[in-house]
Amino acid sequence: KQEVTQIPAALSVPEGENLVLNCSFTDSAIYNLQWFRQDPGKGLTSLLLIQSSQREQTSGRLNASLDKSSGRSTLYIAASQPGDSATYLCALTWGGKLIFGQGTELSVKP
């Protein structure tokens, strides 16, 4: 059985800080891992997709890493902005479907 855990559940930081969101999983036989953003009352927006053979992906101020052997992924957000406030979800493709963590609710204070 695959279990995905995200720590912390909630995080509040002042604007401009760099921050790291963590995702861990129990079965390393994943196909890929995807980080999503979810704004309140909205659907999911894909941020970064890392294939199982890759170690990291970057998009603008976001960098996601993947270490399959230790069952971990991190999402690094540089120079955080109030507009980054949202829930961040990590999801991995396992057994033909996406398995999600519970999310980290991020609040960036001006």
Place this chain on the structure above:
Amino acid sequence: GAGVSQTPSNKVTEKGKYVELRCDPISGHTALYWYRQSLGQGPEFLIYFQGTGAADDSGLPNDRFFAVRPEGSVSTLKIQRTERGDSAVYLCASSLRQDYGYTFGSGTRLTVV
């Protein structure tokens, strides 16, 4: 279409009624997924279609839930005899191939009163 479209965006129904939720995937995406998200939780898998057939329906909670995709494009999630515990946001996603990732719709918020 350009994205995954879900209708209605909001649905309020009385306990015991039947509801249908619709998902229109990205054109050409052969894989379609339904998820359910309760407040403060991550989405939970319900069912996955590859083409017209359900490849994995292990996430459907009970036999009140059923989904179809008769022509391999639009899918309908059907819930019979709704219960208050069915209240949640129902999300649909489609994918061309697993290594291309998944695109989600905005969801249908179902409230059973």
